Amino acid sequence: MGYEFTQAVYDVVTLVPAGTAVTYGDVAELLGAGGPRQVGAAMSTAPAGLPWWRVVRADGTLREDLAERAAGRWRAEGLPCRGGDPERLRFPEARWQPSEADFEALDAIAARLIPKV
Template sequence: MPQPYDDAVYRLAGAIPPGCVLTYGDIAELLGSGGPRQVGAAMSQSTGRNVPWWRVVRADGTLPDGLIERAKEHWTEEEIPMHRGRIRLAAARWQPDDAGFAFLDAVAADLAGTAPATSNCQGHML
């Protein structure tokens, strides 16, 4: 069973429409929790789940080497804009509408009710 953070990542990834992408950092920012590495760790555990993993990419528009070839098939099928094997983020990054943001806010709020405390730069717990 996925942890609450992983589940929130999967829910958010599942909301990305075909033909669009978000970065690991985008997802962390939208959740208001964690960072790109935490999102990447969650995505690495998504095998066997119905999660469109190819729509969640690194900040440079790529994926880990072992996934690139498999992802390219999906990117081509969904007509996600690419250049030299990378996603063109400026053209492909998902821009949610009001309904999309309402969903994202609900996922973040659900997570906030279960997320562990995090620290700020001074080390004080939030």
């Protein structure tokens, strides 16, 4: 699952619109490959410009150093935070709900991971 998986993760993340978020596990599920840890590893090398702050842990948090940087972006995008904690998103309200067209794009990304026979 080397470079192709990493690129597929980035491609999925670029589809997540402002004001919504997904979990590491959501990305793996949408790809039908890997798991939260593999997605996290891919995100650790995310290129500049990738909206990394839209991908969080299942509890709506990020590592402390990332959460501090993400909080301002979450506020700017209007992402709902849990209680008064600006460093923890509220799910399911924040979760991205892909449209039919989004699912077509996601299927195309996932198809690239299937080995060619």
